[in-house]
Amino acid sequence: MRRNAIALLAATAITTLAIGGTANAAATQLHxxxxxxxxxxxxxxxxxxxPRDQDYGSCFITWLPYxxxxxxxxxxxxxxxxxxxxxxxxxxxxxVSGCNWVAE
Known part of the structure; x- marks a missing residue:
């Protein structure tokens, strides 16, 4: 039974890696x-x-309902x-529009 569980975990890990990994961790930089x-x-x-040069002097963050x-x-x-x-x-x-935003 234990051997089957280990084989199943290994197969799941390989499948997960093959399709791009698990859910990505939330980023620490706004895009x-x-x-x-x-x-x-x-x-x-x-x-x-x-603001960066391409931001024309300002950048914006808009909060949306959904x-x-x-x-x-x-x-x-x-x-x-x-x-x-x-x-x-x-x-x-x-x-987000403009600026480079990084988590503290």
């Missing part, structure tokens, strides 16, 4: 576009040094023009 906190990115405080929502359905929007911090909670749905 451009929409993401769900706690699923796509980790909850917590994120920092930025401010994944797939349009910007016109926003709950809140914040503009950032310099070094900044933002706290994101599990379940938040955000749309």
């Amino acid at each position: 451009e576009g929409q993401q769900v906190v706690g699923q796509d990115v980790q909850p917590g405080t994120y920092r930025t040094d401010g 994944k797939g929502a349009k910007s016109s359905e926003l709950i809140d929007i914040q503009s950032y023009t310099g070094a900044s911090f933002v706290k994101l909670n599990a379940g938040d749905v955000v749309d």
Whole structure:
């Protein structure tokens, strides 16, 4: 019985690796576009040094009511023009435009 369990675990591990691994761990850096906190990115405080050259002087984080929502359905929007911090909670749905945001 134990040998069968070990064989099953080994086969599951090989299959999992072959199809791309288990669910990816939530990232610690925000990316451009929409993401769900706690699923796509980790909850917590994120920092930025401010807008990059291609950000035209500011960047934005838009809070949305659900994944797939349009910007016109926003709950809140914040503009950032310099070094900044933002706290994101599990379940938040955000749309990020500009800046490099890294978890603290």
